[in-house]
């Protein structure tokens with residue numbers, strides 16, 4: 366069944382931040398110092414505050430909360446002997462959580478036996494510093510770990526961004542789709558997906574040349590990426606002249622509204638396509654679908670397939686349009 370939900374507004378979670386992207390932050394690196402003794406925190410903070418942004422925690426709960434909150438720390442200096450939950454247990458939790466496992470941890474502790482250090486490193490800590498510490502050595506070790514972390518972030522950003530259009534690539538999209546699928550299953554909210562294809566792009570390439578085709582892809586990508594309003598929305602290049610949009614906490618009406626805004630944005634760009642049988646400028650076909658909490662749990666793959674089938678129908682029905690399709694339409 367093909368239905369066309371009306372385009373009314375989305376549920377009210379609007380955020381001023383635009384379009385989730387693989388990001389490397391420009392400002393100073395952040396270090397989270399964890400110790401139950403404020404005097405110890407103070408000593409480390411004094412040592413590092415000129416070069417880094419410092420945040421602090423004195424217990425496990427606060428540590429995990431700060432580690433998961435954006436902007437996430439680039440390094441955690443972690444005491445081991447603490448009253449509620451020791452540093453080893455905190456490190457284990459950090460390393461088990463997808464959101465925090467990449468944050469390097471340095472244990473800074475009074476425990477100075479070889480087996481204590483071995484245990485910390487086996488848990489995934491990047492380094493181990495025994496107290497009393499030498500300030501110059503602490504600075505150097507912190508600096509080494511932060512440099513490594515920033516380089517890793519940069520490589521990750523390159524690996525997850527499309528080189529031509531500078532928006533997230535398919536690998537990043539697939540990762541986010543899995544994350545959002547798991548999150549919506551836990552929190553029971555609708556998850557919508559748009560598959561977008563530029564109409565008659567082969568004819569564009571054939572007549573204007575591949576360089577002009579590349580420029581067209583860049584301009585379309587940048588215009589699409591500007592449309593969604595919420596931080597969790599994601600516009601990615603799926604491959605070739607195909608784009609994909611992931612809209613968490615967005616129902617059918619909201620998804621159609623975003624899709625129509627995207628079609629309107631590309632119409633407004635008015636990129637000439639004299640050889641298109643559809644219009645004298647570049648147009649889009651869009652397939653849309655949604656999974657909602659009341660539906661029997663299917664799979665993220667089924668959501669993608671439904672949007673893809675809807676896109677196929679949009680092409681069949683004459684292009685330059687959005688077609689909605691239910692996820693379980695089969």
Ligand SMILES: Nc1nc2c(ncn2[C@@H]2O[C@H](COP(=O)(O)OP(=O)(O)OP(=O)(O)O)[C@@H](O)[C@H]2O)c(=O)[nH]1
Pocket residue numbers: 529562563564565566567568570574575576577578579582604605606680684
């Ligand atoms: N310039 C450029 N062209 C690309 C790129 N990736 C894919 N293409 C071209 O996109 C075109 C896609 O053609 P088709 O899949 O036949 O689709 P279409 O011509 O848009 O036709 P419909 O989708 O049916 O409207 C091919 O000519 C590809 O070479 C790219 O990175 N740069």
